[in-house]
Amino acid sequence: MRVRPAHRDYWRSVPHAEEWFLIEWPDGEVEPTKYWLSTLPGKTRLADLVDQAKMRWRIERDYQELKQGCCHIDFGLTV
Template identity: 45%
Template structure:
């Protein structure tokens, strides 16, 4: 289901698309959207994306363990 504001004319907060694409890989491994400010360093963007990924993985594992959707 699309968010209600998809038709809104309001400007949204700027986001960064972070792509993990190893130098020798034919295609990217992962993608993340980040809402960190423009003054954030590349290291901060990557750290934020990786931490979020770990949290989401843990959440999915718990859901499977407790047989939730």
């Protein structure tokens, strides 16, 4: 679904551009579990939007693993 975010539009001379609004609502859940706004172009396929939304989770998970692993490594760097 394409939406137009309205955050502080009263300060703007023109409204924000349209963005994609993605909602994850798994079967059996009472309400949605995740939401995303995306500025990808309007012609972007749904599968590509979902891939991009999920990619952020993978990147954040990998970043956390790297941060935790670095505490146990002595790089031997001196200044």
